[in-house]
Amino acid sequence: MNFDLTSEQEMILKTIREFADEEVAPGALDRDRNKEFPIEIFKKMADLGLMGLPFPEEYGGAGADTVSFAIVTEELSRACGSTGITYSAHISLGGAPLYLFGTEEQKQKYLVPICTGETFGAFGLTEPSAGSDAGGTRTTAVEKDGDYIINGNKCFITNASYAKHLALTAITGEADGKKEISAIIVPTDADGFKVIDNYEKMGLHASNTTELVLEDVRVPTEHLLGKKGEGFKQFLITLDGGRIGIGAMAVGIAQAAYEKAVQYAKERQQFGRSLSNFQAIQFKLADMAMKIDLARNMVYKAAWLKDQGRAFSKEASMCKLYASEICMEITDQAVQIHGGYGYMRDYHVERFMRDGKLTEIGEGTSEVQRLVIARHILSN
Numbered sequence: 001m002n003f004d005l006t007s008e009q010e011m012i013l014k015t016i017r018e019f020a021d022e023e024v025a026p027g028a029l030d031r032d033r034n035k036e037f038p039i040e041i042f043k044k045m046a047d048l049g050l051m052g053l054p055f056p057e058e059y060g061g062a063g064a065d066t067v068s069f070a071i072v073t074e075e076l077s078r079a080c081g082s083t084g085i086t087y088s089a090h091i092s093l094g095g096a097p098l099y100l101f102g103t104e105e106q107k108q109k110y111l112v113p114i115c116t117g118e119t120f121g122a123f124g125l126t127e128p129s130a131g132s133d134a135g136g137t138r139t140t141a142v143e144k145d146g147d148y149i150i151n152g153n154k155c156f157i158t159n160a161s162y163a164k165h166l167a168l169t170a171i172t173g174e175a176d177g178k179k180e181i182s183a184i185i186v187p188t189d190a191d192g193f194k195v196i197d198n199y200e201k202m203g204l205h206a207s208n209t210t211e212l213v214l215e216d217v218r219v220p221t222e223h224l225l226g227k228k229g230e231g232f233k234q235f236l237i238t239l240d241g242g243r244i245g246i247g248a249m250a251v252g253i254a255q256a257a258y259e260k261a262v263q264y265a266k267e268r269q270q271f272g273r274s275l276s277n278f279q280a281i282q283f284k285l286a287d288m289a290m291k292i293d294l295a296r297n298m299v300y301k302a303a304w305l306k307d308q309g310r311a312f313s314k315e316a317s318m319c320k321l322y323a324s325e326i327c328m329e330i331t332d333q334a335v336q337i338h339g340g341y342g343y344m345r346d347y348h349v350e351r352f353m354r355d356g357k358l359t360e361i362g363e364g365t366s367e368v369q370r371l372v373i374a375r376h377i378l379s380n
């Protein structure tokens with residue numbers, strides 16, 4: 001067994017760590033305050049060839065592996081959770097379904113501009129009455145004269161304001177008395193398509209989270225992504241990969257909170273000594289370090305299994321569940337170690353706590369991850 005990163009992964013880590021420290025972290029507090037999408041950061045990431053990182057070079061990608069994608073997502077999230085989720089959704093929700101299920105023509109037309117950074121990737125699954133129970137989709141796509149006519153609503157969709165097109169799920173018919181759900185690629189400037197960006201969120205203020213309204217939106221039937229009726233299966237596969245991204249995001253936010261806590265514990269003096277001299281504080285820091293190490297190993301393992309072409313669905317759920325739960329514990333304890341200052345925005349750790357909460361909710365809540373893991377365990 002080898003726990004070392006490859007030389008290519010090491011190089012990507014070095015590049016993204018420097019980039020995150022120099023370009024992403026400095027403005028994170030202001031972007032959070034001003035709800036400012038990090039568009040300039042992503043232009044620079046496109047110049048570095050990072051926007052299509054895990055996709056083949058023939059589609060404008062960098063041909064890197066999933067471990068590298070996890071490394072980039074972790075480092076961005078360590079600097080700014082909003083930048084981290086934007087990147088993770090761009091790659092694993094926007095690009096991945098096109099790469100996995102698209103025709104060659106669809107990949108050239110829709111995946112290439114995602115990889116070059118010309119557009120952001122997004123994915124429309126969740127609806128007001130279909131969250132954890134994503135099969136409860138109500139959006140419909142009715143076939144007529146060679147077109148799909150789409151009507152419905154999606155909620156909480158990441159990146160859609162900055163996406164020129166996105167894949168969304170809709171009911172395309174009925175088979176054996178069951179709803180037939182398919183994925184369809186829809187241009188966001190199509191007539192009848194509204195992207196609304198006015199949620200007031202707890203955290204991730206610099207990320208773009210939108211509501212989609214589709215009223216008689218017409219797209220040619222060639223916009224079907226993958227096979228008709230396989231939309232449900234396709235999004236389960238897409239989410240497996242996405243969970244590695246959210247796991248990495250959680251590790252990055254936890255790491256940022258831990259680093260701030262260590263620094264503060266060394267600097268802050270009470271009772272004539274620095275906080276780091278108190279065993280109660282040392283034990284908190286030791287637990288943080290141990291849990292982050294374990295969560296990162298779990299993320300890397302799930303990513304590695306995916307890269308080997310092996311089954312990774314259970315490990316993706318496990319890494320997402322564990323990393324998101326320790327992220328909440330660690331950000332909470334980082335605020336605690338900062339005392340009253342931790343409650344103040346300028347000290348960053350309260351932002352980490354607000355941003356981190358999403359990792360327990362997005363791409364399947366912790367309860368859903370436990371359902372997925374239990375299903376894997378019990379089906380053997």
Ligand SMILES: Cc1cc2nc3c(=O)[nH]c(=O)nc-3n(C[C@H](O)[C@H](O)[C@H](O)COP(=O)(O)OP(=O)(O)OC[C@H]3O[C@@H](n4cnc5c(N)ncnc54)[C@H](O)[C@@H]3O)c2cc1C
Pocket residue numbers: 089093122123124125126130131132133155156157158159204209358361362363364365366367368
């Ligand atoms: C910032 C943000 C970004 C997002 N980005 C996207 C995106 O890009 N694309 C997209 O499609 N979606 C996106 N989502 C949606 C996200 O995936 C859903 O919010 C999530 O899946 C939960 O669905 P829900 O909010 O409807 O909660 P619900 O499903 O209503 O769940 C409410 C509670 O009930 C629990 N629960 C539900 N069912 C069960 C069960 N069977 N057993 C036990 N407990 C259960 C849940 O775990 C949760 O605690 C995003 C959400 C947020 C907040």
